[in-house]
Amino acid sequence: AVHHGGITALQGAAISGDVMLAKLLLEKGAEVNAAPSLIEGRYAIEGAAEHGRLDMVQLLLNAGAKGNVLRGTGFEDAIKLAEENNHFAVVNLL
Template sequence: MALLEFLLANGGTPDWTDEDGWQPLHYAARAEDIRSSRILLEAGPTPFDLDFGDGVIEQAIKSNRPESIVAIFDSTFYPQRSLVRTRRLKSFELTPIQFAAGSTNCYIIELLLQRGGHPNENPAYYGGRTALQEAAEKGRMAMISLLLNADAE
């Protein structure tokens, strides 16, 4: 942490992008480093793309750590509208809830629903599948129950 804080205090920028299009917050979220994520989020608004490509939310979901997602949501710079929009993931378009339905962590789905995610959003490029269908295919009974309670179809 000391190095990160030193770099930011001495002209380092949280919106630096590497050759893969990743910024420090992508790496912090993927590494499940909550403290670094918070430091980067508090450093100021960054133009990270939460909706397309290997976004910060995607990396936080991949880490399977709800704390990473909470840190991003609690940031004053987080655009809340991102959760209800579709996002591009490889050759598919998925909502964060659809992407998280492939994980094993129900709390992540719950967080996404609480923050405005819609369980029935159904992008055409995903074969018309919903998060509920994804959870059912994977046999995630607790997740199925959570999605049904949120009026998923």
């Protein structure tokens, strides 16, 4: 995954909620579990969860998102970010 401006294209789509772009990127081989950059520090699913992007979280799960694979904490960080921002539908999904 190539980071532009600190995030991958898929991470940017996840944060902004652009499901169509995310689908296209995944179809073209974007890595759903690409490590976060040091600048932004979010996996795609964490960015989607933080911003309450329920459809995006579902898409990423269907594409094989595993949460934080570097630390081995799974969806713990994504759930925490969703809870902190009152996105309880996302919490329930995760």
